[in-house]
Amino acid sequence: MSLGLWALALGVTVAVQAAAPVITNITMVGATPRFGVHSDLGITNQIQCCPNLSQTNWGVLTNVLVAQSPYWFVDVAAPPASQRFYRVVAVVINTVPTNMALIPEGSFVMGDTFGEGYGELPLHTNQISAFYLDKYEVTKALWDEVYQWATNRPPDVRYSFEYGAQGKATNHPAQSMTWYDAVKWCNARSEKAGFTPCYYTNASLSQAAIYRSGQYDLATNWVNWVVKGYRLPTEAEWEKAARGGVSGHRFPWSNTDNISHSQANYYAYPLSVDPEYGYAYDVNLTLGYHPTFETGGKPYTSPAGYFAANANGYGLYDMAGNVWEWCWDWYGSYSSGSQTDPRGPASGSDRVSRGGSWNDHANICRAAARNHNSAAYRSFNVIGFRSVLPSD
Ligand SMILES: [Ca+2]
Numbered sequence: 001m002s003l004g005l006w007a008l009a010l011g012v013t014v015a016v017q018a019a020a021p022v023i024t025n026i027t028m029v030g031a032t033p034r035f036g037v038h039s040d041l042g043i044t045n046q047i048q049c050c051p052n053l054s055q056t057n058w059g060v061l062t063n064v065l066v067a068q069s070p071y072w073f074v075d076v077a078a079p080p081a082s083q084r085f086y087r088v089v090a091v092v093i094n095t096v097p098t099n100m101a102l103i104p105e106g107s108f109v110m111g112d113t114f115g116e117g118y119g120e121l122p123l124h125t126n127q128i129s130a131f132y133l134d135k136y137e138v139t140k141a142l143w144d145e146v147y148q149w150a151t152n153r154p155p156d157v158r159y160s161f162e163y164g165a166q167g168k169a170t171n172h173p174a175q176s177m178t179w180y181d182a183v184k185w186c187n188a189r190s191e192k193a194g195f196t197p198c199y200y201t202n203a204s205l206s207q208a209a210i211y212r213s214g215q216y217d218l219a220t221n222w223v224n225w226v227v228k229g230y231r232l233p234t235e236a237e238w239e240k241a242a243r244g245g246v247s248g249h250r251f252p253w254s255n256t257d258n259i260s261h262s263q264a265n266y267y268a269y270p271l272s273v274d275p276e277y278g279y280a281y282d283v284n285l286t287l288g289y290h291p292t293f294e295t296g297g298k299p300y301t302s303p304a305g306y307f308a309a310n311a312n313g314y315g316l317y318d319m320a321g322n323v324w325e326w327c328w329d330w331y332g333s334y335s336s337g338s339q340t341d342p343r344g345p346a347s348g349s350d351r352v353s354r355g356g357s358w359n360d361h362a363n364i365c366r367a368a369a370r371n372h373n374s375a376a377y378r379s380f381n382v383i384g385f386r387s388v389l390p391s392d
Contacts, residue, residue: 019040021037021038021040021089021090022038022039023036023037023087024036024070026086031078032074032075032076032078033075033078033086034073034075035072035073035086036070036071036072036073037070037071037072038069038070039066039069040069040090042066042067043065043066043090044063044064044065044066044091045066045090045091046060046062046063046064046088046090046091047064047087048060048061048086048089049084049085049086049087050084051082051085052083053085058087061075063091097132100132100135100389101132101133101135101241101314101315102314102391103130103131103132105130106128107338108125108126108240108243108247109123109124110123110124110126111334112366112369113247113248113368114366114368117368117369117370118370119370120334120369121334122335122336123336124334124336124337124339126236126338126341126342127339127341128237128341129341129391131389132389133237133241133388134386134387135311135315135316136173136317136386137173137304137317137325137384137385138384138386139171139174140168140171140173141167141171143164143165143167143174144174147159147161147164150185150212157191157210158212158213159212160214161177161181161184161185162178162181162215163178163378164181165181165384168296168301169303172301172302172303172304173301173304173323173384174384175299175301175379175381175382175383175384176378176381176382176383177378177385178215178375178376178377178378179326179373179377180215180216180375182232182326182385183199183231184199184212184213186199186230186231186232186387187210187211187229187230188212189230190230191210193230195229195230195389196228196229197211197227198223198224198227198229198230199223200218200223200224201218201222202222215375217347217375220344220346223328225343226390229389229390230387230388231388232328232388233327233328233387233388234328234329234341234343234344235329235342235352235354235370236339236342237327237388238327238354238355239368241314241319242312242316242354242355244312244313244314245313245314249367250366251320251367252312252319252367254313258283259281259282259284259320259365260282260284260285261284261286261290261292262307263307263310264307264320264322264365265293265300265301265306265307265318265321265322265357266361267288267289267358268282268284268287268361268362269282269287269362270283270284270285270287272285273286279361282361290358293358299359299380300359301322302318302358304317304318304322306318318355319367320366321355321360322355322358323357323382323383323384324353324354324356325353325383325384326351326353326385327353328344329343329344329351329352330346330349331345331350331352331370331372332344332345349374350374350375351372351373351375352372353371353373354371356369357382359381
């Protein structure tokens with residue numbers, strides 16, 4: 001075997017200020033190539049190879065989080081009696097934030113392909129930029145952590161919430177918050193994390209206008225949509241996420257277009273139990289609340305992510321049922337034209353919520369189903385939310 005070595009500091013992104021990794025001491029140990037790499041610590045090296053230098057397609061052998069320098073790399077997978085070139089590149093691995101899922105860029109068909117809903121037509125195609133979405137409805141534990149931080153800040157930057165939120169247990173979804181409180185909480189979560197708030201009390205988007213208290217009916221241009229900060233999903237983002245990367249299904253899962261208590265926390269009303277008003281696609285064997293969670297008085301919410309085997313195609317939980325989820329948009333009618341990253345009507349009287357709850361029938365838990373409430377609505381223990389973070 002003949003060996004070649006290249007050491008490049010190609011920044012796959014420009015965030016790395018590290019010095020270039022350097023390959024040294026390349027040698028054969030028996031039939032196996034081995035070399036040392038000098039690198040800054042704490043960065044990721046990507047070890048690449050190719051069979052000849054006339055091609056530009058370097059294959060990735062492995063990623064190494066550098067804990068010591070120099071370190072040895074032994075290429076146990078190298079084919080015998082061949083020629084191989086190596087290089088080591090400092091890369092930034094784009095890590096997904098904790099407990100969030102990447103919803104990739106792409107288009108989807110929004111609306112009800114089954115003709116079962118209200119206000120869910122016409123079908124229209126939306127192009128949606130990539131974003132991260134909480135895998136779980138915001139739990140009471142997470143709500144409290146941010147809430148405590150936000151309400152104990154110095155007076156000039158302190159948050160005040162109308163009512164805050166309730167939760168049956170710390171690992172259950174936070175619920176019964178107003179839309180205003182959900183939005184302010186997203187801002188607080190951003191500030192706590194060192195990110196930039198998305199929501200402002202006017203179009204200046206200035207520090208002085210960060211939305212931390214009161215009731216403001218925010219306009220679309222009172223939102224900084226491009227900064228790295230937490231915000232509510234738009235209605236289109238929510239529906240794209242709920243569909244899990246597949247189209248034309250009734251629920252967030254695609255292996256069946258039916259629903260039962262093995263998949264979601266909702267109020268079952270199956271046709272088999274009520275032949276007149278039941279839902280044919282509700283194949284639960286019994287009528288009523290989910291028996292596992294019908295305990296200790298209402299609400300009958302379930303722990304976030306309880307249906308662990310039933311994450312959707314993007315790895316999201318409870319997109320059907322458990323609690324409704326506030327979205328950004330004012331409620332309004334759909335139009336048929338294709339749109340890119342739509343943010344809903346410019347004004348309105350209600351904000352959208354999605355997904356149904358422990359208290360709702362199967363038809364309300366469909367991926368296309370829409371609901372809307374006043375931003376000051378607190379619900380009967382049925383409404384919560386999850387948050388978005390931009391992907392770059
Ligand atoms: Ca939900």
